[in-house]
Amino acid sequence: MRVTPLGLHCEPGGFFIDPIRPVDRAVVSHGHADHARPGHGAVLATAETLAIMRARMGEGAAGRQQQALAPGQVVTQNGVRVWLRPAGHVLGSAQICVEWRGSRIVVSGDYKRRFDPTCAGFEVEPAPDVFVTEATFALPVFRHPPAEAEIARLLRSVALFPGRTHVIGAYALGKAQRVIALLRAAGWERPIYLHGALLPLCRLYESFGVPLGELRPATVADKAQLVGAIVLAPPSAIADRWARRLQDPVVCLASGWMQVRQRARARGVELPLVISDHADWDELNRTVDEVGAPEVWVTHGRDDALVHAMAQRGLRGRALHLVGLGEEDEGGEADPAGGTGGTAGEPAGSGAASGTAIGAASGAASGTGEGTA
Structure with missing residues (x-):
């Protein structure tokens, strides 16, 4: 899995996850416009997310080819196995699970851990090699009330x-x-x-x-x-x-x-x-611990605080600084540190964001951004 200016790219599978510009093949976590963009050639997502994309973008812009995947159903693309687990964020939102040659990565997309009668609740995909998480509310001040x-x-x-x-x-x-x-x-x-x-x-x-x-x-x-x-x-x-x-x-x-x-x-x-569709500080940390991955990548949000908290618990954390995420959800409010609720404007591919995750997990401890999973 390589971080590119377009987003996360699964090189052996030939697809992107939540790419920010049109690509040939995209796996989309949910229907918010910072994750679901128009103009892709082929789109894989839940049936609900595809319906949301069609409703918001029009049939033609939601992907020339659309494939609905039910939670737990597995498809294989160029030897890469892909399946979805509910993320609890909005209707149809899903975590994207990717496995190749015995290594497994889980990309959370946006998620929450509270009960929501309008969508399926978050399900833990246990013990992947890498867990890729958001961090929209990753500051101790954010502890959402019921x-x-x-x-x-x-x-x-x-x-x-x-x-x-x-x-x-x-x-x-x-x-x-x-x-x-x-x-x-x-x-x-x-x-x-x-x-x-x-x-x-x-x-x-x-x-x-x-x-x-x-x-x-x-x-x-x-x-x-x-x-x-x-x-x-x-x-x-x-x-x-x-x-x-x-x-x-x-x-x-x-x-x-x-x-x-x-x-x-x-x-x-x-x-x-104070009603949020994202995990708060305690829930982000609890989720990281429950998933149990030895390495955690943070796509957007307050990645510095979350990476530091994980390091205190002996977990390897890496900030990806993905451009374009967090710009629409929660009303586009800026975070208290002056950002946009995501990391738009950060240079994709800089520092740790230039890493790849392909093959065995033996190199994951490297601090150069060249770790593998």
């Missing part, structure tokens, strides 16, 4: 201010559907109103058997209908003219970045909801 407790805070606010409209900024893929499902589980049976940008993917989730209850378009609703209602919209819409048409709105934003209160204040968020 999402159910955040929904309870929202519903207390709705009860306290019955004459106001609560408008929640929620990313269109994954976050919006999860917030809706959490509201239903908490007993909110009234219609939930949606910005038009959220409706298509909510309908797609329902087509895969995810119940979301009664959803109505907010744009055509009378202003009076929205008094005391809950409205969901993209994060970009909650502070613009679209939201100002609502009745004395309580502006909310559902994101892991809402744990950084100055971010909430900067965006004019009155009720920040």
